Amino acid sequence: MIKSGFHHPTSNKKYKKMNFNTKVIHGGQHHESATGSVNVPVFLTSTFAQKSPGVHSGYEYSRAANPTRQALEDSLASIENGARGLAFGSGLAAIDCVLKLLNPGDEVVAVDDLYGGTYRMFTRLFEKYQLKFTFVNFDDASKIADVITDKTKLIWIETPTNPLMKLVDIKAVVEIAKGKDILVAVDNTFATPYLQRPIDLGADIVMHSATKYLGGHSDVIAGALIAKDAELGEKLHFIQFASGGILGPHDSYLVLRGIKTLALRVQRHSENGMAVAKYLESHPAVAQVIYPGLESHPQYELAKSQMKDFGGMVSFTFKSGKKEDAVKFLEKVRVFTLAESLGGVESLANHPALMTHASIPAEKRAELGITDDLVRLSVGIEDAEDLIADLERAFS
Helix, strand or coil: CCCCCCCCHHHCHHHHHCCHHHHHHHCCCCCCCCCCCCCCCCCCCCECCCCECCECCCCCECCCCCHHHHHHHHHHHHHCCCCEEEEECCHHHHHHHHHCCCCCCCEEEEECCCCHHHHHHHHHHHHHHCCEEEEECCCCHHHHHHHCCCCEEEEEEECCCCCCCCCCCHHHHHHHHCCCCCEEEEECCCCHHHHCCHHHHCCCEEEEECCCCCCCCCCCCCEEEEECCHHHHHHHHHHHHHHCCECCHHHHHHHHHHHCCHHHHHHHHHHHHHHHHHHHHCCCCEEEEECCCCCCCCCHHHHHHHCCCCCCEEEEEECCCCHHHHHHHHHHCCCCEECCCCCCCCCEEECCCCCCCCCCCHHHHHHHCCCCCCEEEECCCCCHHHHHHHHHHHHC
């Protein structure tokens, strides 16, 4: 039993009944037992003293468990309503851990519109270990059923997707996988648990690039997994321990601190995202605005049913269809920062074809609809009026 005061959240049932805004601060958390510290200390230690060989307080070596990382992992489990949380050195390290559940010859069905790093990992790293990946447009759940075989062991979902903001009906996918020994994993980075909780909808694993909204301040690289049940959580923890892709204690502290303001930040991200999306939809230079909260989004009704609000990610294209217009626009923004990543308090602008999704072959991008004039915005928590004024200047 861990005696430091950082217990697994299932050992404290009162946190399960809390509402979300309370969970981000208190869920799975305890005052540090030795001093009563309200905030978890940063335990900068690689190893822990033992009273006798094999007799210890629950911590032996920080790759297996560290009290600061444990506090973060318990918070992750709490806010996603899962049984076990795990924190990694990056979002890709978390994905790597999930794929290591599989064996050569297993098949993965994945949504076709993926973060470029995920696509790169699937196709350039794990295909050579005899894993087969099939990429499908999940707009119609029947398309998933058509490609599932007896070798399919994992369905990988992003919703909303990156960068085309497609939605996947998580409940429908779970229903298709039911009884088939297939894990359903959801990359919940764009939505965050404030807006969407996939485990409540039946998913087995939730993944986050905690670099983004969970950390929220563009100052840490981190990843997270949350398992629906304890047995699966233990399997993932073994892979994490054996592979070593852990998150360090200081970075764990930063993510945990970010989570405490997650509800406030994402509420503001969503308000600003809607304001920016409506502004763009009315602009004469814009051809299409892709935002789940707009009635023009083809899956608007699914977004309303599956998400609490619609987030801060907005993509759009130009009526001219020219890459040059997108590049010129991005060079002129000033309040928005031209940079990769997303989910920080500051607004960021990105050109997927040249930046975040450059690792996807050009022909594949064209097939998906990631055109050279597509711009992806991560709308921050600044005053919406200033953001819109910045966009107006960039269009001029």
